[in-house]
Amino acid sequence: FAYFSLFSIVGVSSYITYCLYKELNPKPQTAKSVIHENGSKRKNIVILGSGWGAVTLLKHLDTSEYNVTIVSPRNYFLFTPLLPSTPVGTVELKSIIEPIRSITRSTKSQVDYLEAECTDVDPHSKRIHIVSNANNYEMDLEYDYLVVGVGAQPNTFGIPGVMEHASFLKEIPDAQQIKSKILYNIEKAASLHEDDPLRKSLLNFVIVGGGPTGVEFAAELRDYVDQDLNKWMPSISKEINIVLVEALPNILNMFDKKLFNYAQDLMMKNKIDLKLKTMVKNVDGNIITAKIGEKIEEIPYGLLVWATGNGCRPITQNLMSKIPEIQNSRRGLLINKKLELLGAEDSIYALGDCTFHPGLFPTAQVAHQEGEYLGEVFHKKFLIDQLQYTSKQNNGANAELIKKNDFKIKKLQSKIKDFEYKNQGALCYIGSDEALADLAIGESKLRLSGGGLTFLFWQSAYLAMCLSVRSRMLVAFDWVKLHFVGRDSSV
Ligand code: FAD
Numbered sequence: 001f002a003y004f005s006l007f008s009i010v011g012v013s014s015y016i017t018y019c020l021y022k023e024l025n026p027k028p029q030t031a032k033s034v035i036h037e038n039g040s041k042r043k044n045i046v047i048l049g050s051g052w053g054a055v056t057l058l059k060h061l062d063t064s065e066y067n068v069t070i071v072s073p074r075n076y077f078l079f080t081p082l083l084p085s086t087p088v089g090t091v092e093l094k095s096i097i098e099p100i101r102s103i104t105r106s107t108k109s110q111v112d113y114l115e116a117e118c119t120d121v122d123p124h125s126k127r128i129h130i131v132s133n134a135n136n137y138e139m140d141l142e143y144d145y146l147v148v149g150v151g152a153q154p155n156t157f158g159i160p161g162v163m164e165h166a167s168f169l170k171e172i173p174d175a176q177q178i179k180s181k182i183l184y185n186i187e188k189a190a191s192l193h194e195d196d197p198l199r200k201s202l203l204n205f206v207i208v209g210g211g212p213t214g215v216e217f218a219a220e221l222r223d224y225v226d227q228d229l230n231k232w233m234p235s236i237s238k239e240i241n242i243v244l245v246e247a248l249p250n251i252l253n254m255f256d257k258k259l260f261n262y263a264q265d266l267m268m269k270n271k272i273d274l275k276l277k278t279m280v281k282n283v284d285g286n287i288i289t290a291k292i293g294e295k296i297e298e299i300p301y302g303l304l305v306w307a308t309g310n311g312c313r314p315i316t317q318n319l320m321s322k323i324p325e326i327q328n329s330r331r332g333l334l335i336n337k338k339l340e341l342l343g344a345e346d347s348i349y350a351l352g353d354c355t356f357h358p359g360l361f362p363t364a365q366v367a368h369q370e371g372e373y374l375g376e377v378f379h380k381k382f383l384i385d386q387l388q389y390t391s392k393q394n395n396g397a398n399a400e401l402i403k404k405n406d407f408k409i410k411k412l413q414s415k416i417k418d419f420e421y422k423n424q425g426a427l428c429y430i431g432s433d434e435a436l437a438d439l440a441i442g443e444s445k446l447r448l449s450g451g452g453l454t455f456l457f458w459q460s461a462y463l464a465m466c467l468s469v470r471s472r473m474l475v476a477f478d479w480v481k482l483h484f485v486g487r488d489s490s491v
């Protein structure tokens with residue numbers, strides 16, 4: 001047994017070291033070019049975004065077959081599933097980001113990255129306009145294929161005051177803002193007399209939206225208050241009130257009833273004030289106004305985190321406005337089963353949260369599978385283009401070759417199947433080292449709730465989902481560190 005353990009440890013460590021070495025020392029890339037070796041045009045693919053959909057596509061694309069350009073204002077990939085852990089310091093922000101440069105550097109052929117925002121798409125002339133605020137330039141880019149993976153922005157439903165007063169939890173700056181607000185409120189409250197009403201209000205942390213983002217953040221906040229703040233500021237920690245507001249009768253509606261009931265019971269046990277059937281209607285500087293049935297209730301807050309789902313980004317609306325008679329859904333870009341944009345099927349693809357397709361949810365899992373699928377589609381399209389090119393070059397001289405090519409082309413076209421989403425289930429952290437897991441294994445469902453084992457499964461699944469060995473190591477290290485020295489929430 002001792003030998004077996006020793007060999008296993010040495011084997012696993014060597015493998016990890018090898019993978020890390022390979023990741024940090026990428027092979028030289030082949031250069032971009034206007035034409036392929038046989039003289040055919042090398043087509044341009046422009047990918048908008050550096051999130052789940054775009055980056056997965058890039059990882060599955062044979063970049064020697066196309067000239068690939070990535071345009072995104074965010075120069076890193078963000079591992080969103082662990083974002084709710086960051087404002088309280090359970091996981092460090094640096095651990096869950098992956099520089100886009102290291103991703104573009106590890107592809108087979110050179111990929112260009114432009115740190116810019118796409119502000120206009122013209123599907124008719126196949127051009128986009130991009131603006132870089134960071135680097136102070138703007139320009140037009142031409143594409144043969146455009147892949148839109150711009151994600152979504154927080155939805156405020158036009159509720160007055162949300163934009164001005166609430167914090168969101170979608171990007172790194174959001175997490176940083178929440179962290180500094182928590183610290184500010186705690187220190188400010190500590191400087192006030194115990195009877196001061198402002199002290200109570202500052203320590204009222206309200207989260208609106210009982211979807212997985214709101215629930216996971218409420219759970220992380222509770223853990224931080226009970227496990228860390230309680231040690232250093234015991235009286236303040238007892239005064240902190242965490243409120244989770246949800247318009248529907250339950251939180252986590254995408255989970256099975258047994259699971260969301262389990263989560264609700266645990267949250268109530270952990271003294272999270274659950275306000276169900278409570279629809280927020282207005283937000284001002286320190287009070288939210290909500291409707292509970294016919295009753296109106298005012299809830300004071302010191303920190304307000306708004307997590308009520310997704311809305312379309314301006315660039316998504318811009319693209320819809322170019323094909324208004326077909327792109328008429330307010331929920332996202334309409335695509336067909338091959339992820340082609342309706343109205344621009346020959347040249348534009350869209351994936352992830354910026355799209356709306358019945359049965360496909362705005363999750364990382366969907367965007368990831370769509371990215372994998374598009375990588376395959378582009379490879380087959382390349383092979384078809386090459387066959388068409390050789391037939392055209394042959395100019396009718398060899399009828400047999402053209403017939404053979406036509407046959408191969410038809411076969412390849414038939415191999416471009418519709419996208420099929422394979423639901424692998426859902427996971428959600430609910431606090432006190434407990435998680436929900438609603439897993440789909442083949443046709444059967446496995447429902448796990450609570451307990452140390454589900455939590456371990458949740459941790460292992462998220463580690464496996466991390467994009468790189470580096471990120472996996474950093475997240476694992478953060479979790480081990482948490483065990484020994486607690487959360488680092490000082491800055
Ligand atoms: P994103 O990943 O959001 O990427 C969009 C990209 O487009 C970004 O790089 C952005 O900078 C860029 N962009 C924006 N505007 C422009 C523009 N004009 N031009 C060019 N680029 C632009 N899903 C799960 O399945 N499991 C989870 O555990 C999970 N946890 C989550 C936790 C949180 C806190 C959040 C907010 C979401 C979570 N999700 C989870 C959902 C998941 O993150 C999204 O479904 C996923 O990120 C969608 O991928 P995407 O590529 O469509 O968009």
Ligand code: NAI
Binds near residue numbers: 427428
């Ligand atoms: P969501 O759309 O899942 O949930 C938003 C919640 O806010 C809903 O329950 C809705 O009823 C509520 N709401 C809306 N308006 C309200 C109002 N005015 N007052 C009170 N409540 C209101 O949004 P969320 O959590 O931001 O998630 C977005 C997407 O990301 C989802 O598809 C989700 O599945 C995915 N995600 C998945 C995670 C996971 O799998 N662990 C974690 C986080 C997000």
